[in-house]
Amino acid sequence: MAQKVPLVDLHAQYRAIQPAIDSAIQSVIERTAFIMGPDVRSFEDEFARFCTSTHAVGVASGTAALELTLRACGIGAGDEVVTSAHTFIATAEAISAVGARPVFADIDARTYNLDAHAVEAVLTPATRAILPVHIYGQPADMDALAVLATRHNLVLIEDAAQAHGATWNGRTVGVLGDAACFSFYPGKNLGAYGDAGAVTTNDAQIAERVSLLRNHGRHSKYLHDIKGYGERMDTLQAAILRAKLEHLADWTDARRRLAARYSELLAGCEVVLPYVDPAADPAWHLYVIRTPARDALLAHLNANGIGAGVHYPVPLHLQPAYADLGYQRGDLPVTETVADTCLSLPLYPEMTDEQQEYVVDAIRSFLDQ
Ligand SMILES: *Cc1c(COP(=O)(O)O)cnc(C)c1O
Secondary structure, three states: OOOOEOOOOHHHHHHHHHHHHHHHHHHHHHHOOOEOOHHHHHHHHHHHHHHOOOEEEEEOOHHHHHHHHHHHOOOOOOOEEEEEOOOOOHHHHHHHHOOOEEEEEOEOOOOOOEOHHHHHHOOOOOEEEEEOEOHHHOOOOHHHHHHHHHHHOOEEEEEOOOOOOOEEOOEEOOOOOOEEEEEOOOOOOOOOOOOOEEEEEOOHHHHHHHHHHHEOOEEEOOEEOOOOOEOEOEHHHHHHHHHHHHHHHHHHHHHHHHHHHHHHHOOOOOOEOOOOOOOEEOOOOOEEEEOOOHHHHHHHHHHOOEOOEOOOOOOHHHOHHHHHHOOOOOOOHHHHHHHHHEEEEOOOOOOOHHHHHHHHHHHHHHHOO
């Protein structure tokens, strides 16, 4: 069956702002400043303002943002970084890439974010950093994690790849730790037309180091202060992101309205609805429900032309790629239960009320069977 309601609809968004996108792309081509052109700097300034951070550094992807931030904080071989296993694999891959060891702590059963007590239980003398993920756009408990980080002298880095514009106690993600890592993968709340990412921080030294590391360690064209990497943000992506950033607050409002409406329409259904921490105003990258009948409900929705998905079906501690860490099923019980039961419903700013009702009707007809 043809898709009636996709999981995300990037076409609808392009159609709504096509003239601005097309002219942004055209102007980069006219200037031919494809690498580190003026749009990169302008986007960094504008994104820093959006996050209320003093610095933002554009990089090639969210993965690059994580890896360069860890390097900028001096994390490497022999170090342990505590993170969540209920996330996209890039969070852990960045830790591995710098030579450190990912240590997984279990998540909170309601918010699906790192549980600070579980984090505390896995700290060792080798722990150097905590890397919470604001999963689905809901901020992790940054108060509790900041207390731990201060007490144990750890770096606190946000994986904010899904949480552009979310707030925790009224403060925007991006300034809730030592640094924050954003992805502009096309399907993210702010999406480029290819790969892009950014690091935000109020720490001038971290910003300076990430800025050097992303561009071969150089201040000037042929003088390289340190050994770096080729992980710059493309000017074309920066120009597209500038055009889209103007709409991000409105798009986030639309996501919040649709999420609230899902919760209203699904009230009383035999499924677990998203819990919102009273301190959080999520950015609603995904609207995720839970049910033990997840696989059957997913099949039913897909058969009805609804692009529901699962984020993520296999937690990182059980991935073949991380078999070397020696984790077993049962080690992270909450993470495993959430992975077995979570289901992401279609959600994007351009979604119509009718599309949303169609999704809700399909869920209700499944549950009434
Ligand atoms: C998307 C994502 C990343 C990786 O970002 P890329 O831009 O695809 O490299 C990292 N962490 C989380 C939680 C993500 O959702």
